[in-house]
Amino acid sequence: MADIETAVVALRRSRQRRALARLAERHGEHTGLPDAVFELLDAVEAAEGQGSAMTVTEVAALLGVDQPRSSRLASQALQAGLLRREADQHDGRRSLLTLTPEGRDVLTRIRTFRREVIAEATAGWTAEDRAALAHLLTRFVRDFSAITPH
Structure with a gap:
């Protein structure tokens, strides 16, 4: 359960940091x-x-x-x-x-x-x-x- 919880928190933090949006900007997809x-x-x-x-x-x-x-x-x-x-x-x-x-x-x-x-x-x-x-x-x-x- 601890590993799943850690992974879910990491995904949430990644979303809050707008990681995918920044990656899209770098790839010209923004x-x-x-x-x-x-x-x-x-x-x-x-x-x-x-x-x-x-x-x-x-x-x-x-x-x-x-x-x-x-x-x-x-x-x-x-x-x-x-x-x-x-x-x-x-x-x-x-x-x-x-x-x-x-x-x-x-x-x-x-x-x-x-x-x-x-x-x-x-x-x-x-x-x-x-x-x-x-x-x-x-x-x-x-x-x-x-x-x-x-």
Whole structure:
């Protein structure tokens, strides 16, 4: 348990240091937008994948930020042409966030970059080790999410 806890803390620290974003900058993959904008895009894409759309308030809750911060992130993504607002067909008072084709392209590039970094970090691993990590990490995230507040 101690080794797992240490690894989880190290991953969190790496994220807080924005290690992946700095690596992206060095590789010419930086877009000039804050990492949190891409977290927002990931959330919108996940909702769309489940057949729904999200409001700024729902994104705020999912990302664990306040509504003004979520609004600023959405505004940055809207200004960059990565998102658009659409009226909710069931409730005209709600404004839903949807990805634009440019937003999908950016997410594809980011996902490719992330996968390249993971491939580089595990380059010396066997296919079996990579498969074991994928299986166990996915299981851990699912089980951890089940016992933690959303």
